Amino acid sequence: MKIVVIGNGMVGFKFCEKLIAKNLPNVNITVFGEEMLPAYDRVHLSEYFSQKSAYDLCLAPVNWYSANNITLHLGDPVGQINRNSKTVISFKGLEETYDYLVLATGSAAYVPPIPGIDKDGVFVYRSIEDLNLIRRHVPHTKSATVLGGGLLGLEAAKAMLDLGIQDTHVIEYAPRLMPRQIDDRASGVLSHQLRDLGLTLHTNKNTAAILGNDRIRGLMFTDTSILSTDMLVISAGIQPRDELAKGCGLQTGHRGGIVVSDTMQTSDPDIYAIGECALHNTVIYGLVAPGFEMADVAVNNITGSPKTFTGFDMSTKLKLIGIDVASFGDPFISGDDISSVVYENTHEKIYKRINFSSDGKELLGGILVGDAEAYNMLLQTCRNKLTLPEKPENLVLGARGGSPISAGVESLPDDALVCSCENVNKLQICNAVTDKNCETAEAVKKCTKAGTGCGGCFPMVKDLVQHTLKKQGKYIRTVLCEHFSYSRQELYDLVKIKQLKNYNDVLDELGKGDGCEVCRPAISSILASLWNELVIKKENATSQDTNDRFLANIQKGGTYSVVPRIPGGEITPDKLIVIGNVAKKYNLYTKITGGQRIDMFGAHVSDLPDIWKELTDAGFESGHAYGKALRTVKSCVGSTWCRFGLHDSVSYAIRVEERYKGLRAPHKIKSAVSGCIRECAEAQSKDFGIIATEKGWNLYVCGNGGSKPQHAQLLASDLDSETCIRYIDRFLIFYIRTADPLTRTATWLNKMEGGIEYLRNVIVHDSLGLAEQFEKEMQLLVDSYACEWKKVVDSPELKKRFTHFVNAPGEKDPSINFETLRGQKKAAGWQ
Numbered sequence: 001m002k003i004v005v006i007g008n009g010m011v012g013f014k015f016c017e018k019l020i021a022k023n024l025p026n027v028n029i030t031v032f033g034e035e036m037l038p039a040y041d042r043v044h045l046s047e048y049f050s051q052k053s054a055y056d057l058c059l060a061p062v063n064w065y066s067a068n069n070i071t072l073h074l075g076d077p078v079g080q081i082n083r084n085s086k087t088v089i090s091f092k093g094l095e096e097t098y099d100y101l102v103l104a105t106g107s108a109a110y111v112p113p114i115p116g117i118d119k120d121g122v123f124v125y126r127s128i129e130d131l132n133l134i135r136r137h138v139p140h141t142k143s144a145t146v147l148g149g150g151l152l153g154l155e156a157a158k159a160m161l162d163l164g165i166q167d168t169h170v171i172e173y174a175p176r177l178m179p180r181q182i183d184d185r186a187s188g189v190l191s192h193q194l195r196d197l198g199l200t201l202h203t204n205k206n207t208a209a210i211l212g213n214d215r216i217r218g219l220m221f222t223d224t225s226i227l228s229t230d231m232l233v234i235s236a237g238i239q240p241r242d243e244l245a246k247g248c249g250l251q252t253g254h255r256g257g258i259v260v261s262d263t264m265q266t267s268d269p270d271i272y273a274i275g276e277c278a279l280h281n282t283v284i285y286g287l288v289a290p291g292f293e294m295a296d297v298a299v300n301n302i303t304g305s306p307k308t309f310t311g312f313d314m315s316t317k318l319k320l321i322g323i324d325v326a327s328f329g330d331p332f333i334s335g336d337d338i339s340s341v342v343y344e345n346t347h348e349k350i351y352k353r354i355n356f357s358s359d360g361k362e363l364l365g366g367i368l369v370g371d372a373e374a375y376n377m378l379l380q381t382c383r384n385k386l387t388l389p390e391k392p393e394n395l396v397l398g399a400r401g402g403s404p405i406s407a408g409v410e411s412l413p414d415d416a417l418v419c420s421c422e423n424v425n426k427l428q429i430c431n432a433v434t435d436k437n438c439e440t441a442e443a444v445k446k447c448t449k450a451g452t453g454c455g456g457c458f459p460m461v462k463d464l465v466q467h468t469l470k471k472q473g474k475y476i477r478t479v480l481c482e483h484f485s486y487s488r489q490e491l492y493d494l495v496k497i498k499q500l501k502n503y504n505d506v507l508d509e510l511g512k513g514d515g516c517e518v519c520r521p522a523i524s525s526i527l528a529s530l531w532n533e534l535v536i537k538k539e540n541a542t543s544q545d546t547n548d549r550f551l552a553n554i555q556k557g558g559t560y561s562v563v564p565r566i567p568g569g570e571i572t573p574d575k576l577i578v579i580g581n582v583a584k585k586y587n588l589y590t591k592i593t594g595g596q597r598i599d600m601f602g603a604h605v606s607d608l609p610d611i612w613k614e615l616t617d618a619g620f621e622s623g624h625a626y627g628k629a630l631r632t633v634k635s636c637v638g639s640t641w642c643r644f645g646l647h648d649s650v651s652y653a654i655r656v657e658e659r660y661k662g663l664r665a666p667h668k669i670k671s672a673v674s675g676c677i678r679e680c681a682e683a684q685s686k687d688f689g690i691i692a693t694e695k696g697w698n699l700y701v702c703g704n705g706g707s708k709p710q711h712a713q714l715l716a717s718d719l720d721s722e723t724c725i726r727y728i729d730r731f732l733i734f735y736i737r738t739a740d741p742l743t744r745t746a747t748w749l750n751k752m753e754g755g756i757e758y759l760r761n762v763i764v765h766d767s768l769g770l771a772e773q774f775e776k777e778m779q780l781l782v783d784s785y786a787c788e789w790k791k792v793v794d795s796p797e798l799k800k801r802f803t804h805f806v807n808a809p810g811e812k813d814p815s816i817n818f819e820t821l822r823g824q825k826k827a828a829g830w831q
Contacts, residue, residue, distance in 0.1 A: 007104030008033030011275030011291035105241035107276035116210030324372035329365025376460040421453025528664035557827030563625035568653035569596025595632035612789035633657035638675030649675035702749035
């Protein structure tokens, strides 16, 4: 059997891969590719501008083809198909006969007929060669514009930023970005994030002409407005490559595409079409996963194993310019029998929408922007019609009152499709663990190919591996990284037992190699949590990230923020005046935050010690806004002023914040104290929150706002002030000891066997017999606290580190520029 494949893209390559897997004798495969490179990963094409070479993107080296008896012709596209003689003739004159012909010609970029489209500086964004042409034009470019605000258009915009073109514009004809995937409000949230990254967005714009003589100089729109630009990248959709099919008389659609049946056969039963060139039931599928399924269907039918293609779920999860965007099911469905829940957080730039039947029994679709962690489980719930929680809104708002959102991966049926790209279901993944001893997600990925396509399913693959291993009674250890064969919890105990005080000693004693960006900050966090020593001591400084190294958060434009601690949100007029004077003296942007503090932005690194001196002289301390530490203890005015207040919430908040200030942990910690059940301080959205009752205080734990909001859960009721403090001591030390790196308390509790009941037994009922030890450990940390800013101010040696130029300590970075916004400065060039 002789099979000729025209097209060497991802779908053509997948066809060859699946055909080879059949291990059939006497099969001769010939592939004609238009490009000079073997098949490469177009899904991650933008990475060519940031971190990967052309050969890194290749799906297999050239010798893979010969090793599998495939004859590959690169740079030699087929120009003619003769159906009568069953032959194809290439551009270079090669003639090949076939028994079956597979058209995997893909699609080309749609180029709208705009006057001036042929000018120098106008490109499409489709292949590595296109990207090479764009890269060569960059030295002539100060401003770039992308025509098209869909998936590919935003990827192209990301590429412009990666190339260093800060003045990048996106033009979209529709009134919103990504009109086929997300709704107006989701697009608004996405647009806000994209503007924060430096993109300028133009929607509802119709391009009338491209201006300039031989080279592009700008765009004119139908509303007569003009945009100056040096480069235009067109990414306004796709056109199926069906010219060969038309040339040999195959049936095509009136808007393009090669008409195929459910078996992927064209109007000629010996010719198949797959991927973006194929028109199935009037639909052209522009994603890689349907193309892979088409390839599998074609292989099975050619080799005598009947299979049909009945359409494809276009649910998708992508990371656009670092922003999670996902849609599943029917994202836009509406009607009298449809209910929807929408969560929109403009501060955190998150949007979630789910659509479900009005009886609350079936999930029908949804949209996620900014936080798509729940995508895989939502998709499975939608596909497999899994039972929804009693309150469907918990799917986007998080579980409240301790009720679970869903039963998790164990509730999925065995035939649940986990990896759409490779058509891998739950049972195949579980069998890889149980039957083939694949005990890591990477091993399962290699065995089943799950997660090798777009990668969106890989978090669920990890969950399935862990769940299957637990069912086998196997202990799952999550080691820190390749340099340490221990989990964070194990390292915490070992560092304490061996009295190790700096990163190098820990690496020498317990690790191997030179360390990495994963273990360095994690070990530094452990050391800070155990010994509470200054994080920028010489032996510790190099293992910190930038924020901890300079005791301040680096901001857009390269300057830093200064955030003094204001315990409980209470501040005197004199201290307010000090902050005002410092902000005026050093020309800092000031803002009152939701955590009841005053942030100052735009400080040069060399000014930080001087700013800190003025603040510490006035009695301020570091607010630790830069560290994985206690941030704030928010409060309402309580019984001091409020007629509803039951207790003095401000005084108690100050006491709590003064006790735990500077406490380092696996992640940041936030707290609040409310003086009554009206909850003005929002204590139930904090890592630990305290609410006044008639009899004392209720203590809530493991809540958070942010990107994955979750209500805190009640740990203990009607506590006196001293008992409440003791329980917080125990809770925080237990969290610090046992949580994985960068794990918030809410996630820590969600993964804890036994949940809140187990945690209550440990903290309140002392089921582990460690309560006294936890309290002593906390007291040692409290007693050893010292303000990090004050340490720097008092140390000439430490102050020397706060300079931009080592050889010119007094010089500020001349590349830092500012603009004026509402009477204050902001980083220049940022929206």
